[in-house]
């Protein structure tokens with residue numbers, strides 16, 4: 001967990017600028033800013049996932065419960081999968097922030113660029129993140145690698161604020177836990193994760209309805225794309241990968257969000273230690289999703305290639321063409337696997 005840097009910039013408006021933040025207690029520091037301010041911006045990274053949408057929506061609800069105004073802004077559209085989350089229509093799509101806020105709260109971002117938004121550099125910034133790639137770029141930073149989702153951190157913030165978890169907040173927060181743990185499967189899951197899930201089900205999150213929405217409402221275009229990707233499944237020892245071309249995307253009528261999770265199919269093969277999924281982008285770049293099981297970390301590989309993420313789930317964008325990107329990723333993964341012996345072996 002990183003601390004709080006109060007030296008670089010003072011909060012705008014409403015007198016929070018004179019505060020002395022306690023660098024050992026980022027939750028208290030964040031609450032101090034929230035309590036003193038009136039208007040807040042909440043944003044997350046582009047290409048929203050369940051944690052980005054769910055944590056932003058729940059934080060917006062928390063702020064409103066505290067009597068504050070919260071504007072939720074995203075540079076990219078909300079994937080259909082998450083449009084039925086409570087309050088999802090309240091997220092505005094924009095590329096630039098014009099207004100001045102008492103603070104802009106960035107969720108799941110390792111810097112301003114990740115938001116895809118312009119105009120944030122003028123704002124007082126609060127950074128809440130659980131990624132390994134998290135960096136203390138803001139005036140107040142709360143980075144907790146142990147949290148299974150940023151939503152988990154928002155639920156702790158809500159508790160510290162003495163807020164009531166409404167069924168809507170609980171639904172958004174449960175969605176962050178479910179999706180960021182891959183349905184309670186990934187390495188970050190521990191006993192406390194189930195306690196957290198219980199704390200969200202009790203006030204009204206419906207685990208069955210949320211799972212149905214997340215996993216059993218797949219658009220046909222996604223299955224067509226998956227079929228195409230599976231035809232190109234390649235295996236090399238403990239590595240497996242899938243890819244789709246831009247032509248595949250057009251032919252199947254798939255949207256960007258339909259690529260979500262395809263990499264996990266390659267990872268699910270017995271004996272596979274790491275997997276990746278490549279998607280050719282319309283501009284010729286290649287989007288890479290990396291996954292690993294257990295102890296092998298793909299976070300460092302993604303970071304070396306200009307991306308980021310978690311130990312078991314990370315991503316980056318590479319120069320095309322596809323063949324070159326495959327070569328680059330394979331080089332990294334082959335050498336990572338060469339020196340790797342699984343604990344269970």
Ligand SMILES: [Mn+2]
Pocket residue numbers: 051052108130148149150180
């Ligand atoms: Mn997350």
